[in-house]
Each structure stands twice: as C-alpha cells, then as structure tokens.
Amino acid sequence: MAQQYTPNRPQEEEIDLREELGKYLRYWPWFCAAVFCFLVAAFLYLRYTTPTYNTTASIIIKDDEGKSPSSELAAFADLGLIGGMGTSSIENEIGLLRSRRMMNNTIKALNVNVQFFNEDKIRSSELYLNIPYQLSVLQLNEKALERSLKNEATSFRIKRDGEGLVLQNSETEERYNVKYGEPVNLGFADVVISENEDFSLESQEEFPKNVLIKFSTIGSVVENYRQKLQVNLTDKNSSLIELSLEDPVQAKARNILDQLVLEYNREAIEDKNLVARNTAQFIDERLAIINEELDSVETGKEEFKEANQLTNIEAESALFIENASDYNKRQQEVGTQLELSNAMIDYLNSGTKSDLLPANLGIQEEGVNQQIQEYNTLVLERNRILSGSTEKNPIVRRLNSQIDQMKANVLQSLQRMRSNLMIAQEDLDRQAASIGNKISAVPAKERQFRGIERQQSIKEALYLFLLQKREENSLSLAVTAPKAKIVDRAYSSASPVSPKPKIILLAAIILGLLIPFLFIYVRNLLNNKVRSREDLERVTKEIPLVGEVPKLEGKNTELIEKNDRSVLAESFRILVTNLQYLLVNAGNKKEGICLFVTSTVKGEGKTFTAFNLAMTLANNGKKVLIMGGDLRNPQLQRFEQGAKEWQGVSDFLVSDRLDLFSLIRRSTLHENLDLLSSGSVPPNPSELWRHEKTETLFEEVKANYDYVIVDTAPSMLVADTFLINQYADLTLYLVRAGYTEKKLLEFPVDAKNDGKLHDVSFVLNDVESTYFGYGNKYGYNYGEEELSAWGKFRSKAAFW
Template identity: 55%
Template sequence: MSQNTLTTSEQSLDLREELNKYLRYWPWFIISVVLLVVLAFTYLRYATTVYSTSSTILIKDDKSGSTELAALEQLGVSGSGGNSIANEIGILSSRRLMENVVRALNLNVQYTAEGSVKDVELYTNSPIKLSVVQLNEEQLEKLSSAARSFQVSREGTTGVVLKPLSGSSVSGSLDSPIDLGFATVVVSYRESEISGSPFDLQVQFLPVAAVANAYRAKLNIALPDKQASLLQLSMQDNVPQKARDVLNQLVVEYNKDAIADENLVAVNTGEFIQERLDIILEDLDDVEGDIENFKEERRLTNIESEAELFLSSAQEFETRQREVGTQLELVNLMLEYLQNSDTTRTLPVNLGIEEGGVNSLIGEYNTLVLERNKVLQGSSEQNPVVMRLEDQIEALRGSINQSLLNLRNNLRVTQNDLDRQAARIDGNIRQVPANERQFRVKARNQSIKEELYLFLLEKREENALKQAINVPKAKVVDPAYGAQVVSPNRRSVLLGAILGGLLIPFGVIYIRRLLNNKIERREDIEKVTRQIPIVGELPRIVRGESDLITENDRSVLAESFRILTTNLQYLLVNAETDGKGYCIYTTSTVKGEGKTFTSINLAVTLANTGKKVVLIGADLRNPQLQRYDSQSKSLLGVSDYLVSNDHTLEKLVHDSKFHPKLKLFLSGSIPPNPSELLRQKKFGQMIAELREQFDYVIVDTAPSMLVADTFLISKYADLILYVTRAGYTEKKLLNFAVDAQNDGKLHDVSFVINDVKTANFGYGNKYGYAYGQEKPSLWERFKKSF
C-alpha cells in the first residue's frame, strides 16, 4: 500500500473518529433541533411580516429640460454643470420631502386593532378616518406615548369617544371637530364602511419628524445603471399598501418641489431679464442718439455711398486733369513750333487740340501757305499776289499765336481749378476712414445692444412659456409595485432553526471539550504518548450498582476487567519469573483516580480464572483496601511486617470475603516513616516469597506524584498499571508518567483508564460490552450519553 493511500485512510479514520465524538451525543442534537424548530414555527406564527415594495423613476436632464437655466447659462450667469444624480438622490432621501409625504398621507396617525398576541396596524382597513385639522408639533413631542394614544369607540348613533391610555376621555360627534388639546381632529367613516357599524380601535398620534425619520431609514435608493438616470426606489414595511403609497407620494412631492424650484428660478430669471432689458434699452437710446449727432455734425447720410461718390468724382477730376494737361502740352508744342518755324512751312494739324477756333485758323493758315508756295513756283516774291498772301499769312500767324496763348492761359486756369477741386475731394476721401471707423464703433455698439435686446426679449418669452407649462422632473417608469415577503423568510428561519439546533449542541460539546483539561477517552492519552500502551478501560459505575466484581458476573464492569486481564497476558509474556508468580503494581498520579478499585477488581477477576492471587496494600500513608473489608481494619499488615521480625507472612496474609483464591495482605498500621520501611531489602524479600506462593501478586501502591514510595519499590514489579480517571485526571499529568518511565523511575508501565463513560469507550460504545445482555432502553442510553 502506498504512502498516499495510508494517509488518505488515516484522514478518513480521523474524520470518522471525530464525528463519532459528536454523534454519541445524538439525543441532544435531536432535542435541540426539535426545540428550535418549534420555536421557529412559533416565531413564524406571531412575527410581523415585512414586505418589499419597489418603484422606478427617470430623472430628466436639466440641460435639456430647463429653459430658464439654459437662458442663464447662455447669458453666462449660471455656473451649473447640469443635473447630478447624486444630488437628486440626496433630495429624494431628504427629511423635508419625507415630512411632506407624512403630512400628505396622514401617516403620523396610526390605527391599530388589539390582537390576542400582537396588535395589527389597520391603515386603510380602519373603519374610521381621523383627519387632523390642526396639530401642535411641539406640544405633541412633549407628551408621553400613553397620552397621545387613544382608544376610539362609538357612543350612540353619531357620538364618538376618544379615551387616552392615560388621562380623561374626550367625547364628540362624527364629522365634527374634536379638541384634544394638542390637536383638533375630525372623526368620520371611511367610504367602504357601513354607517352605524360599531368600532373599537386604538389611534396613536406621532410626531411628523419621528415618522419621517423612520421611513427615511426604510427608504433605499439605488442606481441600476451609472450611465443612465434611472433610479430604483424600494422600501420595506409591514403594510405593503402603505409602502406603495409612500413611494408614489414621494415622487409626487419630489416633482412638486422641483416645479416650485423651477418656478422660483423662472421668476428670478424673468426679473433678471427685465432688469437687463431696461438697462439695455437706455443704453440703446444713448447709442442711437450719439450716431444721430455724429451724422449731423459731419453731414453724413451714408458713409459708404458718399465714399463711393467721392471716389467717382476723384476719378473724373483726375481724367479731366489729364485731358487739360494734355491740351496744355499740345498748346505749348504748337507755340514752340510756331516760334521756331518760318512762314514757308505749314503748321501741324489734328494734334488733338480741342479748341475748334485754333484748328480752323491753323487750317486756313496752311491753305494760304500752300497757295503762296504754289504761286512762288511760277513767280517771284515781288508778285503782288505773293505779297498779299504773305501779309495774310503773317496776320493769320499772329492770330494763331494769340489764340494759342489765350488757350494756354485758359487751360492753366482750368488746370488750377481742377487741382483745387481734386484736392478738396482728396481731403474728403482722406476723412472717410476716420469717419467710417468712428461710425463703425458707434454702429457696433448699437448692433450689440440691439442683438442683446432682441435676445433678452426672446428669452423673456421662452421663460414665460416655461413658467406657464411646467413638466415634472421625475418621470414614473414603474409605479410602486410588489408585495414580496422579506421577513420573516420561512425557509431561512426553519433552515436556521435546524442548523442552530445542530450547531448549539455542537458548539457546547466543542467548547466543553476545548475547555476540558481532563482526559475523557483513550484518544486523550494516545495524543500525549503512544510509547505507553493502554491496557484497559473501566466503565463508570452507575449509582446503585456494585463496584466489586462477583463470580459469574456478566456486567460491563466484569467484562472490562476480563479484557484487562487478557491484555495483561500479552504484556507479561516476556516477564522472567523463573516459574514464580507475576508481580503487578497499581499506581496513579494523585489520589482519587481509582487505583485501589482497580487493584481489588483485578485481583477478583484473576481469582475467578482459578489463579491464586494475593492483594497487597502498599500505600502505607493512606490505605484504602480496608474500606472494602471493614472487618480487617484492625489487622496487622505490611508496615508491621517491615518494622518487626516477629511477624511472618503466614500470619499476616489472610483470606478475603471476595473469593476463596484471593488473599489480602493489608497495609497494617500507619507508620511515621513509610519511605524508610519501603527502602528495606525485606520488602523485596517479601515480594519474592509471595511470588513463590501465588500466581499473581497485586500491589496497591501510593500515588506516584505525591510521594516517592512507588519509585522505591518499582524494581520488584513485572508490570505497573498506571491508573487514570476520566473526567478527573488532568491531561498534563500524563507527562509525569511518561517522564517517570523515560527517567527509569518506573518501568513496564501501562495505562488503565478508570470511570470512562459508556459513550467514550474506544470500542465498547460501538460494538457493545454487554454482549448477551438486554439492549438498554432509549432513555437509558440517553442518560448514559452524558
């Protein structure tokens, strides 16, 4: 088999063993489960049922839904960053809104009907409705709970009596105001009730703030999707209709509050816009008057048109100046030509001189010159015709010269005039940019004021329209719905009861085991050491049963000692006795662990097998064998034998009443020096002599931890039975036995566990020690489980 397989098997074994430690207490688990299940059913029967109600709303975005805020943002006044879902959640969960809900639904007045176990809240199932006309909150808060709780009952046909739990009653009539001191109320029937039917219920008045705080604590607001503005409202209450009404009314109050805020913003926005309109209108009048004065001072109508006119005139004058300048140059050329030429040459024609008289004179002059030249070809200069023509040419030449001079003077005058007019027009043109710049500044101011004025007029109309038509801020996607039971959860309560019924005994047992420093079973010893074997387990003696074994005894105690003696045979196989009897010591750590009980029953068991047995009382300080045989208390024993040589074993060892083959050698008189007596070699000689006479020598010694007596005589033993007692011996004391064996003070040590509960037997509880006996009843096994 592999190491892993062994490890798995050991773990499985450990788990089974660990479970068996708890399963042996199964009756307590059953009782605990049954008890808690009964309590769970009782709780479910009378517990107040709590229901869950939900509602879903959509919060509209302020950026698209609020015209007045948008107007302020466009004006640069509002610094709002838009709608914040976190802010809206804070508003929805505010105490102010919840107080409005409480007042709207009259939740501060609670109706309850008295039940056999618990009172039931009626809400809309109440046969009457109590309307609060006037309520003094401060006075109400000062009253005790009894003073503001009233037992309402009918009196006569139309009368009603409100009797407080403490104080005098108040009478009144239905549908009429009734003064309660702190409030004025009107009691009336609900529409579903039959007039005249009797009623008897309790009405309690609560402060609005306290009720609002209670419902605020119940309200839960969740944001299902962070990318959306959907909010899920939920509430848990013992009256589902009330929870639905609260959620629905909360949305109504939220929209009212939002509309009131929007109206307030709209009014403030309208006032702001009107103030700005008045200011801008005054500024606009000032700007327009300034433009009017500007145009009048500079005689302007339209600067752009006049500038174009100036430019056109400047171009015309420039063209005219060029024309006049050209004519003037042509005239100068003709005068220069005229002065430098003689009368035989003709004058240039068609040069572009626009003066018609000059051109005609030049043409006539050229005709005369040509005619003279033609005559000179056939005659001389003395020819009268030539002379006449010469005179005419000279005269005409003078006329042309004078005409050109006059024309030049005229052209110069015209040119100067054109230069003056052109300079004036140029000056006007030069003034156009400055005028235009100044005009544009004034016109720009006028345009800005006009645009702002028109913009504010538009926003004023939009704001007025928005104020007239207000849209709720929260759109109800799903109204309050659902009445799912949240508490108590039957399945969870019953399952919790079953688990609690299992865990409570488990916890008690676990804590008990955890805090228990005493050994209870063989595993407690095996955890400390495995080098010292456990040779037997002795059961707890039930009160009324004998603690001594008898002949042919079939009790569990007898069977335990039979198993013990059988185990002893395997431990004594290697003992060297040279044909003599075996010497077995019984000791313990402290007194009270049952070593004497173990010694005498072990001796009786061995005697029942036909062996000759002697039981020695070696606890010289606190002898206990005498309590099993009261008649032998005065007999001499071991101490007397060790002190005096006058006594022989034959005289001191006497018969016992327990069995014919069992002899007793009691401790005798209590000596002042037990340790010195036990150190004598005579004790060893005594043991050796008795071993020759008996098959078994059982020595009941003193507790090992308290005195050293057992250590002094341990060398004479073939086997030492170290008795421990369940529920008595501390676990840490086991180390004393281990250390004593390791140090050589004790040898061949084997543990015996005494007073073990039947439930803690290593094997007996599972397979049964009382083989052949009748099976004990369930109640008996239940009692033995603890």
C-alpha cells in the same frame, strides 16, 4: 546512567472521515434535540411575526438637458447667467427623493404618525384604511409628545361607552370620556374622534372591540420610513427610478410611495413656477433698462448725422472717391495739354518759316488746331510756289507775310491756351485737395458711425431677445408639467418578503445542526484532556492499552461483587484477559505475579483500579494481595475501613523485629483477598524504598500469593514508583478520561524510554459511556440493571 532520550512526536496522520464523523454522530441526540427546538422556535416565529410586504413604484425623471429653449431656466442659460451650473443630475434627484424634508411632507400629508391596532387577536394587526373610527389631530405638541414617549404614555385603548367613547391610556390607566365630533385634550395633542361611515366588516370577522391608538413623533416615523425606503436607478444610462418600501401594511406603503412622488412633483412645479416668476421679473427689469439705452443710442446717432451732415455715409464715401478719380483724370488731361502747348511754343520759337507745325498731337483746343492747319497750308503753298520762283515773288512775299502773321496768331493762341490750362490745373489741384481731405476724414466718421450703429444693433437684438424670452417664459408659467412621469403606480407583492417560511425553516434546521456541531467542535478544540482510546493511540503507540474502565453512573457501586454482571465487572474481566497475553513469560515462574498500579498525578483512579482488579482476580479463584505502595498518601482505607491505622510496609522496612505476614490482614471484601497497608507515614519515603529489605518484601509476598497488586504513588510527583519498579512484572499506568491532560502522556513514554518504568501498559479509567463501547456499542448489556431513558438514548447513540 540511562541514556538521554528524546521522544518521537506522533506523525501527522491522514484524516479518517469516518472517525471524524463519529465524533459528532455519537451526539446525534443533541442534534435531534437542537433541530427540534429550533423548528419549534421557527414555527412560533412564523406564527406570531407580522409579515412584511414589498411595495414598488417606478418613475421617469424628465431630462433637463433635453428641454426646449422655452424652459424657465433656458432664458438664463442663453443669457449666460447660469453658465457652468449645469442642470440637475439624476443622482441629485435620487438624493431629493431620499431627503428627510420630502418624507416629512409625505408623513404629514398622510397622518401616518397616528396608528390604529386591532388587539382582539393573538397577533396585533394594524388597521389602516378600514378603520372603525376617524381621528383628526387639531394640534400636536411635538415636545410634549416626546416627553410622553419616554414614559411610554402615547398609546390609548378605545372602547365604546353608550353613545360615546372611552380613551384609556395603556400605561397610566388615565381615562378620557369622549363624544363623537368633540375635541379632547390628551396632554400632547388635541384630537377629534368620529365614526367612520366608510368602515366595512367585509375584511373583518367582527367589529374590533379592542382598538389601540398609538401616537408617534413625526420625526421618528420619518426616520423609520427613510431607512426602509430604497431608491435605485434601474440603469446608469437611463433616468428610470424604482422606489421600493417594505412594510406590513400594503395599502399604507402604496400610499406613502404615491404621496412621495406627488410631493416630489408638487415641489418641482413650485420650484419651476418660482423660477419662471423670477425670470419674468428679471426680464421686465432688463427690458426697461434696454429700452432706455436704445433710445439714448438712437438719439446719439441722429445728432451725429446732423453734426456731420450725413445721410448715408457709404454712398457719400463712394461719391467722394468717384469725384476724386474724375479730378485725377482731369488733372492728367490738363497736364498733358499743358505739356503739348509748351512743346508747340518752343517749336515755334526755334523753327524756320519753311518748317511745318506738328498736327494731330492731341491738342484739344479746336481753334489752335485749325490755326495750325491753316499755318501748315500757307507754308506748303509758299514752299510749292518757292520751288518755281524766288523770294521776291510777290505771291511768295504775300504768303510769307501771311505765314508770319499766322505764326504769331498760333503762338498767341498757344500762349493763351497755356495760361488757361495753368489756371485750370490750379483749380483742379485745389478741388482734388478738398476732396482728398474729405476722403481722409471718412474713416474716422465711419468708425464713430459704426460704433453708434453697433450699439444700436446690440441693444435692438437684446431687446428683441428679451421680448421673445418673456413670451416663452409666459408659456412655461402657463404650462406646468410634472417633472416625474409615473411609469408604474405603487403596487405590493402578493407574498410577503419576510418572514419567508422556507428560509426560516431551513435556517432553523441549519442552526439546529450547526450549533451542536460548533459546540462539540469548540469543546474538542479547547479540550486538552484525554477522552477516549483514540486520544491515547494518537499520542503514543509505544505503550499498549490493555483496558478501559467505564465511568460509574447512577446507583452503581465502586467495587465489583461476586457474580457481578455489570459493565464495570466486564471491563475488568477484559482487562484481566488482556493481561494474560502480556504476562505469558511471567506465567512460567513459580512465584506470583507483581502488578504495579501507578499514574502521572493524583486522582486518576489507582486505588479504585487496584481493588477492582484484585476483586476480579479473587473471583477467579486467585490468591491476591493488595499492597499500599504510596507511603506518602495512603488510600487503601477508602475501601477497607481502618486500613490507615494499620501497620504496614513502612513499618516493616523500618523495623527488623516485625514479621511481614503478621502485618498482612484478611480483607472483608473477599476471602481470597488480603491487604498489606502502607503503614505509618515516614518522613523519608524515597530513602525508605532504597532499604535492602525492599527486595525481601517483594520476594516473600510474591512467593505466597498468585498476584500482588501494588497501589503506588503518582510517578510524576515523586520518585517512589521508579525506585521499586524493578520488582514489577507489569506496570499498569492509569489515565483518567476527562481528567488527565494530553501533554502529560509524554511523561510515561519518556519514563519507559529512559528505563525508569518497564513493561508499561495503559489503563483508561472513567470513560464516558459515549466513548465506552462494550455492552453499549453493540447492544449487548450485562446484568439486569435498567438504564434510564436518557441512558438508553445515549447507548443507542454510541452505536453510531
């Protein structure tokens, strides 16, 4: 039993750049043809495509945050009525410029939904400013226009007809006779056509004869230009906005951008005036209300003063406080005098006649002070005299009498003074209490008065503020500056932005190279068939490749003839030459050489190869026998008529009475070529090949022929070839280019490693001329056959 063998998968090899390029360079005619076709298409595209130009305008949006307090919204902002709303940001302004409403106003103002085209030239061009006719739309029914657009009945050709015009619908062929200046009803619109007196032929080679008028809905035109319009902020820290528009008609694009800015400014001014008018109305209403409230506050202040007998509450409060201070001082003085009087009275009552009364105590009563002084004088005089005399001295007695009398007077004066002081003290206490009550009432009155004054101040300030804002708003309403300052009016580029010839031509060349490359790459990527020698060598290097058989093209026959100088004949000569190196050892044997021709599956060219190999050997003077080794599906009759009905191998193996050489027939193809057909189709071919006569069969034919070529059955489908492979000196394993799958190449490798096949060599059949080198690659052509132009083209391509 053969040892189980796991085939070695080919190692990943380094990429050969030349080989990879060769895969594509062999198709260089495809690349040339594709580049040529794309260049032609590019030239036609550039010739018939209407160029588009870029138009740009620049504006500066005035910063609302930097406005002066005289702004129409500043009044509300200062009043706190729009606090938190903020001013419009630059993004909002950009959104407004892109809005459908703004573009709709622009399109309506310019009447862009009506277009004129000059059809005199190959490429229709739009007539915009220099139009031979003027068209005014009196009334437009959008719904009727939309219905007409669905039927493509909104285009009219205009032609001169005497003194009038003829309008013909390009779709319905309906005609309208039109006179200059008279309205005509087109079904969806009433229009008036007149001659354009400003029309000039300076920009026209001649007066346009075929003028096409096309009507479009405003909505569709608005959407078209909204998609084209680009509004970009040049810098995030600035308010400079750039508007750009791409359109085939430069003048139209310029007018649209300028009109768009005009509509933006007009609407901004209208909004500004509307706000200013609303602001003025609001201020007037508020002034009337504040005026009434101010009158009410002032009347209340007057009534409060009258009720409380106030002139100036601050001055009166200060006066009250000053009086209270005086009364306190006076109360202290009276209290002091009262205490002094009480002390003097007590002293008088407790003292003796010789005691002096205190003087200069601060008693303010001058009469009392004088009496005290006189009393002390009398006491001093008595004491002086008494020091030199007695109490009985008449002078002393007289002085004692005077002293007693003066003492009584002083006491009486002090008592009277004390009574007066007590009365004064009571009066001062009463007056102080009254002033104190007035002072304590001042804060409440002052609080009420302050509240009244506060209301008055607020109303006055608000009244003056509204008066100021009314004047500022009047100035703002009188001066209406545009919101967008135009930096650059719309201007168009000198060269078109599309199509760009250099880019289009470069793209054509790239596509011309890329598409064939992708096609070839994808085809190679998805290709699972063997195409060339490289595919075989990439899968396995264990089995040599001894020959390549080209694909038959044109009128070439399938069989080689005598003195044949075709590429097919030469390929088989090379195959025979290569076989000699593989059959060195077999050439020393006295018997003939047995060559098996097999393949993996049906249809890979075994019979074709067997016959042509036999013809090549026969042409070399060798005696050759072709044996039909496929007992299940004989194929020798393809090249030898009637071979299917002949008795052959199966009959010899079954019958013991048949002579082998009686079954061999002379071929009609060559005198050195004989045939042994497969014979009758047996029910058990595998069992039949195991017959002991099989060895006798091969020994006898090899003994009588130089070469025995056996056309065997497909190896993968049946085991017949494996059963008889031991009799082969060399096994030619057919692989058909474009037919055999690459994964099937593992089968012969496994069969060889398992010992089922021996001395195996590949023969690549049906190779495309682009892959087949000999006779083409090096420009060496055999025979006198003429190649077609495409054949020569491909032959030269193969060299690269």
